[in-house]
Amino acid sequence: MSTTEINSRVNPAARTVASTQSEMTELVLPNDTNTLGNLLGGRLMHFIDMTGAMAAYRHARTYIVTAAMDHIDFIQPVHLGNLVTLKSSVNRAFNTSMEVGVKVWAEDTQTGKVSHVASAFLIFVAIDREGHRVRVPEVIPETAAEKRHYADALLRRKHREAEAARRKQEKAAHANSESSEPKSK
């Protein structure tokens, strides 16, 4: 088999969402909780980052870094002794970046009741060993839900870009107003 053939198998031009799906389950222990016995938000964000990264790795098949945690909703507290299950998949790939969706459930080990407790969107950027950005394969959404997430990911990217441009303008205006203020002696 030629190197080109091997590369196209390892890193095809497009991958299905299903091929990126990842899952992790953790038991909430005392060290993970605050003084009320609920899972710390920062600990949950770490679990979210890890599970999101698993999906991004499966899509990019190279090194990745977290560029942004774009949105996170903490819907319900998670209690000491709960089982936390996180599921992730790549919603859409752009050039070198990917949006990953992560959904989190908590399970009461005594009753078996499962509740949706958090959701998040993260952006990962693919890089090589030297830190240069790497183009990622496209995403093939197959189900109706995957197609909806795929379309929404583009809207979120446009919203992020507009917000970044607004912040840049605001910063420039602030810098201009500071430089035009009279200097005190």
Ligand SMILES: CC(C)(COP(=O)(O)OP(=O)(O)OC[C@H]1O[C@@H](n2cnc3c(N)ncnc32)[C@H](O)[C@@H]1OP(=O)(O)O)[C@@H](O)C(=O)NCCC(=O)NCCS
């Ligand atoms: C993320 C990082 C690689 C981006 O590098 P950069 O030189 O700013 O690259 P660019 O501005 O050209 O953006 C590259 C891609 O990342 C995306 N991106 C960069 N910053 C982003 C942000 N804050 N939110 C969403 N997307 C972002 C861009 O949209 C672009 O996507 P595309 O290639 O798919 O079009 C760089 O900022 C970095 O290394 N940050 C630190 C990452 C890190 O340490 N994470 C925590 C530990 S893993």
